[in-house]
Amino acid sequence: MGGIVGAAIVYANYFHAIDIFEGGRGIRTLKTAGLFSTFATDYMTDVSAFFSEFLATAILVLVILAVTDKGNAPVPSGLLPVALFITLVGITAALGMETSFALNPARDFGPRLLTSMVGYGKAVYTFRNQYWIWCPIIAPFLGAQFGALFYDAFLYNGDDGHFNKSATGKPEISQV
DSSP: OHHHHHHHHHHHHHHHHHHHHHTSTTOOOHHHHTTTSOOOOTTOOHHHHHHHHHHHHHHHHHHHHHHHOTTSOOOOTTOHHHHHHHHHHHHHHHHHHHHOOOSSHHHHHHHHHHHHHTTOTTHHHHTTTTHHHIIIIIHHHHHHHHHHHHHHHHTOOOTTSTTSBOTTSSBOOOOO
């Protein structure tokens, strides 16, 4: 709901500019739909776009788990937002241009619903053979799960991790 409302506020503010850019009142094409939702650039294949969203979300989740884990060296007091900001700047600089980095399905789906309601029609759903479901929705879900799995398997040292248990089901005592 928040994505739809936020996109509606932006649309209400800019619909005259969109009319001018599109060449007439009420004309809506994919040229301006990218203001609201994510669309891959022309040089990206569908698989590359999927992997870009998958990788960006996996990195974000891995870093969030690492900086909030009490077993790691803690981030200095008050600097957690800065650490997350630097992570997002890095993801944006490295992967943002390719697909507009959804990272979260809500960032794309709500605004995409609004665009279909205000005149963009089914073009926002038929772009590149259902791109909208694979790249900004499914890829972040799978990327987040992979990032958490990777962190749990290779970096997490807690007793409650899925990979830190012996065959008996009891936590192993790690030798550090």
